Amino acid sequence: MSILIRGARPLGGTATDVLVDDGAIAGIGSGLSGDEVIDAGGLVLLPGLVDLHTHLREPGREDAETVATGSAAAALGGYTAVHAMANTDPVADTAEIVTQVARLGDRAGLVEVRPVGAVSKRLAGEELAEIGTMARSAARVRIFSDDGRCVADSRLMRRALEYVKPFGAAVAQHAQDPRLADGTACCHEGEVSGRLGLPGWPGVAEESVVARDVMLAEHTGSRLHVCHVSTAGTVEVIRWAKARGIDVTAEVTPHHLLLTCDLLAGYDPVFKVNPPLRPEEDVTALREALADGTIDAVATDHAPHADHDKDHAFADAAFGMLGLQTALAVVAEALVATGRLDWAGVADRMSVRPARIGRVAGQGGAIEVGAAANLVLVDPDASWTLEAADVVSRSRNTPYLGRALPARVVATLFRGRPTVRDGKLVNGLAP
Amino acid sequence: MRHLLSAADLDRDEALAILDAAARMHDIQNREVKKLPPLRGRTIVNLFFEDSTRTRSSFELAGKWLSADVINVSAKGSSVSKGESLRDTALTVAAMGVDALVVRHNASGAVQRVAGWVDCVVVNAGDGTHEHPTQALLDAYTLRRRLGDLADRHVVIAGDITHSRVARSNVLLLRTLGARVTLVAPPTLMPSGVSSWPCTTSWDMDATLSGKAHGDVDAVMMLRVQRERMSGGYFPTAHEYAVEYGLSPARLDLLGADVPVLHPGPMNRGVEISSAAADGRRSAVLDQVQAGVAVRMAVLYRLLSSAAPPAAEDTAARGAVQEVAE
CATH class of the missing domain: 2.30.40.10 (Urease, subunit C, domain 1)
Structure with missing residues (x-):
């Protein structure tokens, strides 16, 4: 028809x-x-949107989201492909799990579900997961990430970057130095964290890891993708790396383009995300970087959580917010309404480049016959x-x-x- | 004012009204029969998610001396680890027909969240490293007894400011009452963004206490340094902390004879405070404890006497339950 x-x-x-x-x-x-x-x-009319960073929670937390319900949210948000992050339970660190997730996506039939494979077994940050097997599986994994956790160990990161090369894959890093921002860190370290008495998550914990990783990407000649860039400093590092010819791409979430850490004043955990919301200066720098292409893509970091995982004190609540159904509108508010991007630019940052980064065939192409x-x-x-x-x-x-x-x-x-x-x-x- | 969650909830008039009421309450502490009737029939629950001896007993006595029924609920161990959400815990306790919840929690902002869920009055008895407004009130009460009006008085607060709810509430309330505040701490224990707070700061204990850094000092408040911060993370050793920031006998001599020394307790003698300072004539430490009950009586009275009494149908329902039980 x-x-x-x-x-x-x-x-x-x-x-x-x-x-x-x-x-x-x-x-x-x-x-x-x-x-x-x-x-x-x-x-x-835009090419269907492609999300590089989606938490679908299946297997393991089907009470919070399933591949099918997440796919429905994605379709409503204008997406035709999503990358399902590996931090499920069990972790997507084997061909069996990534194939299962891809199959669930096919069954839902609403978007193309591209599983992300774990970099390390059980996301433990110690030993490489079976990257090659996942890449060669029916799920054809092209992005590997321990997202939710940082590949903090320099040697493991170096090996991961090297090892993915034969598969044309990228390592997507959740940049968070666990010594500078541990598991309790939940608020941008600055005036707001000091006033509210919340454990600080300093920008340098992200920036220092990204700086190390772009040097590792240069050293290994490998492809690095930086997840959810949140600070002006990280933007500067990536801008420098790209100018130097390092093969690095980066994404920013819709919420980091619109919301600031001032919203934490009421201690509502709906604003608790990782990395945390940052001050206005960072938001402005992120918008500029997305507009000038230093940041390649908008990625939702769609992170569903059951109410009972959010109905806690701020420090005890889970990290993350939904993103798929609102991403395009938020980008329109932050970038289009402000004159920083036109619709062709939106298509580039939300479809063309993410599809290229994820090596998603048949997505993110030009609107042309055939x-x-x-x-x-x-x-x-x-x-x-x-x-x-x-x-x-x-x-x-x-x-x-x-x-x-x-x-x-x-x-x-x-x-x-x-x-x-x-x-x-x-x-x-x-x- | 429906709840007391932050010292910022109090404007000058409200703060002074509580402090004046506390002075009247204070008098009954010296009576043989320490009981007033105004909260008879009202129920107060001390909901403590974190260990506390002095704050909990202080609130308990305050409620009892106002004739309220007071019970203590210890919810120690994070609700997260028990699988129950904070919301469930708060609603469960509140559903028992409580007029006021006095809440302490180890996470900043937890008490504000509780206040958003329950219908009863909520008093913040300390939330994480955020605020402890009744401590600030009892400190202000103690300072006023010693110094009179606090306008333009210079109060030095020294110690682990980053992790201190006492410091945050005191900075806010002392400013409201017109005092000047200087915070003293090593850089590692000074909060992010402190330059935007309504106070001055210093890393130098001697220059501050001698008045060279920020002018003559009218009062000193020493804060407790937590044991877990002493293991090399924030400063090298307890010894070095004592040398650099402790209120030693020598530093005591930098202060005027009538300058009160406060400490919210419990004290680490020999670390942030010497015994000479803790037990000397300047010490106001036990005055603070005594003031705590009076100030909390004033807070509970003020919040509960303005809050609506239990609805008529509730009373009827309770009567019915009682009949069945009999």
Whole structure:
């Protein structure tokens, strides 16, 4: 069945019609017809979004999220591919687990679920996990990360960077020197942590690890990806490394582009994330770095948590917030509304480059005839509010409930098939 | 004021009203029968997630001398490790029909969270390294007894400022009352962003106590240094700390004869405070303990006398339960 998308503006450009047939873009221009028509007048057409950093919690914490519910949240957020982080229970450190996660993604059928493999066995930071077996498995793992924990040991990091080279894979580092910011660190170290009496998480704990890692990437000639950059200092290190020709890419989360550590004043753990929210200066530097391409990608760090893991004192609550359903709107508010990125830029940072970093075939390509029809239609002028009932994740830990947001996802097409229409999951696809 | 969570909840008038009420409460401590009726029929729970002897007994006596029913609930060991959320613990205790929860917790902000969940009055009896407002009130009470009006008085607070809820509450309240505060600590124990606090700071104990650094000193408050910070993490040894920052007999001589010395306790004698300072005529340590009960009586009275009494249907329900039980 063919679908004609009528009157959409590819990458925010001139309106045109786009015909989708048999999972691919079959035509662009006027005079096309399809079995079904999506009226996309005024809507922006982007390549389906690709998330490099998603916690789907399955296996192990299906009460907080499943591959299916996370996939649904992703589709509603305009995503057609997500990378499922390895810190599940059991850890995704074997071919069996990554293959299982990929299979669950296929079964849900809403987005392409690309498992991330652990760098080290059980994320213990001691011995390499079976990286080659995971890379060669049906899940075709191309990103390895101990995310949630830092590969702190310099020698292990060096070996990981070297070892992934034959597979064209990257090591994605959660940069947090565990001696400078231990497990109790939960608030940006600065005026707010001092005033609130919360254990500080200093920017230098991230910056010093990134500085070491880019030097290791240079030394080994390997591909490094830096997860959730949170400080201006890290941006400077990455800018320097790229200028030097080091093969490094980086991501930033939507929340680090919009929210600041001042929000911790009420001790609400919905704002407890790792790395922590930073001051305004860092937020500004991150926006600039995303705009100028120093930071390559927006990645959600979607981190669902059951209420009972958040209903604690701030220091005792779990780290992380939801991100998939609101990421595009937050980027629109932080970057598009401020004139730092146009829609082509959004497509580049949320689809093209992440797909390239994750080596995701058929995603993040140009909107042209013959390309796979992974697409999202966005109403750039919408103002909408996320209500609790709209959250399809198993968890509710989002700070955006009840907050007006710009730019709404109207429709998502995954491999030519609509997963979202009129801002809602297509009938029968809800998990 | 519905709860007392932070010293910042108190404006000058409110703080003075509590301190004046505490003075009246203080008088009954010298009576033979130490009992006043105003909180008869009200129930106060001391919900302590962290060990405490003096603060808990102080609140307990304060409630009992105002004729409230007081029980102590020890919830030690983090609720996280027991699998129960803080919210569940707070709601469970509050559901017993409590008028006030006096909460101490080892995590900063925990008491603020509890106040957001329960309907009753909540008093912060110390949250992590954040605040301890009733300690600041009893310190202010003690200082006023010694010095009179605190306007433009210069109070030095020395010790582990980073991890001190006492310091945070005192800086806020003393400023509200018009005093000047200087914090003294080694750089490793000075909080991040302290330059934005309404106080001056110093790394030099001698220059501060002698008045050379920030002017003549009217009072000194020494803070406890926790044992776990002494193992080389924040300073090399207890010995070096005592040499650099302890209130030694020699440093005592830098102070005027009438300058009071305070310590929230428990004291590490020979580390942050010498016995000469702790037991000398300047020492206000036992005055602070005595003031603690009076100040907490004033706080409980003020919060509970303005809070609505139990709803009529609740009273009826309790009567019914009693009948069934009989």
